Each structure stands twice: as C-alpha cells, then as structure tokens.
Amino acid sequence: MSTESVEILDLDGVNRALTRIAHEIIEKNKGVENLVLIGIRTGGAYLGEQIQRRINDIESVTVPFGSIDITMYRDDLASRGHLAVGQTDIRFNLDGKRVVLVDDVLFTGRTIRAAMDAVMDLGRPQSIQLAILIDRGHRELPIRPDYVGRNLPTSRNEQIKVDFDEQNIPRAIYLLKG
C-alpha cells in the first residue's frame, strides 16, 4: 500500500476538541437538564463516552449515554451484501429529551439521516443535535453539525482514520491519501 498518512490531530488535540465540545453542549443547552448522549456505533459510541465523562467533570452530573447501531436503517442495503448488525443499547426513555448524537466523522450525512430515523423509532425527543469530531465535507443531504471538533476539507478519495487505543480512548486522527 502506497497510502500516505498525515496526522491531523494528536492526543492533546483530540482531548482539547472533546473538552471544547462538552463545554459547547452545556452552554448551548444552558445546563444538562433533559440532555442525553447517543453515540453512533462504533467510533461515535467511544467518543460519546468521552464527552459524557467530560460533562461529568464540568457539571458533576452523569448524563444518560446510549449507543445506537444504524445498520438496519441504511439506505444502501439493497445494493450491497448485508453488513453485520450491531446492538443498540439505550436504556432510557427518549420522549421529551434533548438528544445529542455523537459520531466521529461527518461525510455525506447519510449515516446521520439513518441515525435520526433510528432515534425517532425509539421515542419522541424534544430536539436532536449533532456533535462531530471531524467534518470532512461532501454533504449529500441537508444536514449540518451543531458541534465540530475540526473542519477538514478533503477530497473524496481520501479517508479519515480515528485511532482508538485498547480502552477505546481516541488517540489521534489521520488523513489517508489514497
């Protein structure tokens, strides 16, 4: 493989971005009342846990956190071999909650569309917001994030890799040029 890999954010950079996102979530929602975090499996679920921990550090409140698998809601199931379905694990009611969806990379927006449909099937939240570590552009749907770690213009044939350690804590982010 002649893939060239460039580090976009190092460990400190990732941590600062997550801490800032946590502050922005609290600020925009004027606290953490009725707030719940839902991470999109798998990367977004790991990041969601980190944001939950940071909100706890700031506000001393543990906001409910769940993870969602969107495979069953994908729009390309007919055209591709079916992917393994993962488990959705949300043990709280979503009715009237402010849901913050968390994902690692925002690209076409199709994953977020699927995630919003999945959330709506589980209840009727008061609002859905979107937190993203890397926004790489190329949107195909009218979707925009509320909280962004880093905007990173990319070309379509590039890839973003979020590197997690054994404890699923994000370590660094790389841009892979194909």
Next chain:
Amino acid sequence: MNFNPKHILGIKDLSAAEIHFILDSAASFKEINSRQIKKVPTLRGKTIVNLFFEASTRTRTSFEIAGKRLSADTINISASSSSVVKGETLEDTAKNIEAMHPDIIVMRHSASGACDYLAQRLKCSVINAGDGTHEHPSQALLDVFTIRQHKEKIEGLTVTIAGDVTHSRVVRSNIYCLTKLGAKVRVAGPRTMLPPGLEKLGCEVYTDLREAIRDVDCIMMLRIQRERQGKTLIPSLREYARFYGLNPENIKLAKPDVIVLHPGPMNRGVEISSQVADGPHNVILDQVENGVAVRMALLYLVSGGEPLQQN
C-alpha cells in the same frame, strides 16, 4: 466475518462461525421486539411468501411477525386453501409464485429435500421452515440461541434430546447445530424411535431416560406426534409417559440449574408433565420469543445484495 447466504436450507451446511454469526445478529434484532414501535425499515419493499404445505401455527406466525417487523410484505399460503389440493405439482406452484417476484420463499413441506429441490430451481431465496424428517434449521437456531442466553455458552455443555428421534427434523438440525458448537449431545427414546447410525452424528444413545438426563445442563423434550407414526411405535401414551415423560421426580437427576426446552406444541402429561412445563426450569416461552429474533436475522441475512468489494 460477514455471511450472506443465498438460502438457508439446513444446519448441516453451516460452519460454527456462521452459526455464531447468525446468533449474534439475532441478538441485535431481539432488541426491536421490546420496543414500543416494533418495526425497522430494513427490508422495506421486499416480498416474503410463507408457503406452508403442512399445518403450522408457531413457525408460520413467527416468520410472518419477523418479516413484518423488518417492514417486508409477507403473504401466507397454506396447502389446504391452495392449488395443491387441485393437483398442481410443487414445482408448478413455486414457479407460479416466483412469477410474482417474491424475494424470499419460506417453505414447509412434508417431503424431505423439498426445499433443496426448489432452491435449485428458483431465482429467489429459500428458507427451510421444516422439510419432512430432514431439517428445521430456524428451530435449532432458536433452541441454541435460548441455551446460549441462559448458559452464556454452548461449548462444553451436555444436552439431552428425548422422544421420537426418528421422525423429528428438529433433532437432526439440533444435533448438527449443538455438536458443531462443541456441546455433547445425548439422544434418548424407546428403541422403536431411535434410528440406526445416530452415533455417527456424534451423539450418545440412551434407551433409559433417567440415565440420559443424569447431570446434564439442558433437556430438550420432543413431541410425540400423535397424528403421525407416534401411535404405532409405542404400546400406549400412558406407558410412554411413565418411562419417557419428564416429571418433577426424574428431573432431579439432572444438574440443579438444568433448563428444559420443548419445540411445541406440548402434549402435557405425555412427554412432559405440567409441573415441569410450568416449573422453574422451563424456558419454553423464551424459545418462542427468541424465534422471532432468529427468524429476523435469517430473513435479513439472505436478502443482502451482492457484496461490494471493500474500498
């Protein structure tokens, strides 16, 4: 791994890894069944035909609910109301249904091998919902799923299957499934109900139920098929109940945390006493509940398109 089979015809063709993949997928689908809105859009626009040439309530309803919860359109055809009674052959019936472009046919038939026969001739996917005395893969998968739910593993367990082994497709599928996953399988029943060659499938054979269930982790009781051969192979139902029925006395020979399964419908007082059927060891209704999740997984897995090459 990923597993995109075209058909599900039997457990015999599946590897241990593929079985575990199906069970893991079923675990993901199970969550949907406890939601308030029990529906996901996964198989929207797909048509599933339940083609049942034999009476069935549980399996057919289970497949129908599984399809509907995945947003597929499910249609039921049963033999008593179909053109079969007018003399149409199986192939003609199937070809006619295929002309209406279903994506999946779920079939039960009294002839062993009927599903393989159709799978070779049709373009759509075929799922075997029981063919003669051959296989009943979705039943074995839901049994194993239920055992895994209660015991957290399959490998190393000892499972006794007791009853009319000769005429049971459930047994055959379960023997394949359990042995592939590393369980020890014992089969028990009167000699007239035990086919020769069971040892070759890797199980131990018992004619004494009490010996067969000593220290086992799971007991699977089979139905005496009163409407079929059941009557001629045993002197009487009362005698069968006495020697091969599971009751509060003989169940004490098994491990204290033994679980009891039954594929249904039960003959209370024959192969299983009411005290056991309703007792603390029974997981019979868990089996029914898990059946929907397992069948959702099967419908999902067979209806994938051609796998795209990654990247």
